[in-house]
Amino acid sequence: MRDRDGLDDVLIESKLEACPHCRRTGALIGHGVLRGYAEQGSQLVVRGRRLLCANRGQRPGCGRTLSVKLETVLSGFVVRxxxxxxxxxxxxxxxxxxxxxxxxxxxxxxxxxxxxxxxxxxxxxxxxxxxxxxxxxxxxxxxxxxxxxxxxxxxxxxxxxxxxxxxxxxxxxxxxxxxx
Ligand SMILES: [Zn+2]
Known part of the structure; x- marks a missing residue:
């Protein structure tokens, strides 16, 4: 769970962090922004970032994804x-x-x-x-x-x-x- 600024730091820090699935370090890369509906209307808003534990090329990862959510997100709910x-x-x-x-x-x-x-x-x-x-x-x-x-x-x-x-x-x- 991160605040807005922290969400961008995730991309930098993830290079040093272990994947929660396979525990390998150095394989996590950015995999897009997590979006969902806003509390009001049908607009899409940022809810977090998705990371991929990369397993292509020379990457040692497991190929699974994980998400880092904004601290204002309630998992499974649109409401913040x-x-x-x-x-x-x-x-x-x-x-x-x-x-x-x-x-x-x-x-x-x-x-x-x-x-x-x-x-x-x-x-x-x-x-x-x-x-x-x-x-x-x-x-x-x-x-x-x-x-x-x-x-x-x-x-x-x-x-x-x-x-x-x-x-x-x-x-x-x-x-x-x-x-x-
Ligand atoms: Zn992994």
């Missing part, structure tokens, strides 16, 4: 982390999920998708929590709602002052928010 973060914050502030969706996310996704994302987040939270615990112990927290505790834990693990803590955590932990 910022929208989910704002929706999440709005629910934690006391709004119903429907009201939170109306305020923060209706341009980006349907109400049923918002419910689905919410359930997905609920299912992902224990794995996410253990990843956060490996970084920093959870802060003492007055909130009893587990997701509110999760939000506070996120804030101490990733650099504070950022707007989108889901993107920040994906980049810092190098794992997708919904990863098992």
């Amino acid at each position: 982390t910022l929208t989910l973060w704002c929706f999440f914050q709005a629910v934690l502030s006391g709004l119903t999920r429907r009201a939170a969706w109306l305020r923060e996310a209706r341009d980006a996704l349907s109400l049923s998708s918002a419910y689905r994302l919410w359930r997905r987040l609920g299912r992902a939270q224990s794995a996410l929590r253990s990843r956060l615990c490996r970084e920093t112990p959870p802060p003492t927290c007055a909130a009893r709602e587990p997701l509110a505790q999760l939000a506070q834990h996120l804030a101490v693990v990733v650099a504070s002052g950022l707007v989108d803590l889901f993107a920040a955590s994906q980049q810092q932990l190098q794992r997708g928010l919904f990863d098992p």
Whole structure:
């Protein structure tokens, strides 16, 4: 998971990195930009870069591809982390999920998708929590709602002052928010 500038560095760094499939170094080359639909409209936007572990000519690779995604991308979803973060914050502030969706996310996704994302987040939270615990112990927290505790834990693990803590955590932990 990278930010915009980091995505270009991937091409340079990849020359020194091992392929996650075959573990060989020196075979990864750029293999185009990963695009997908924008949250709104039918426009295509950049979601990351694709790398190829080259196996042609003198290259020692395995021929498989891998992708490096922008830190704002939620794997498998068109919606980006910022929208989910704002929706999440709005629910934690006391709004119903429907009201939170109306305020923060209706341009980006349907109400049923918002419910689905919410359930997905609920299912992902224990794995996410253990990843956060490996970084920093959870802060003492007055909130009893587990997701509110999760939000506070996120804030101490990733650099504070950022707007989108889901993107920040994906980049810092190098794992997708919904990863098992
Ligand atoms: Zn390989």
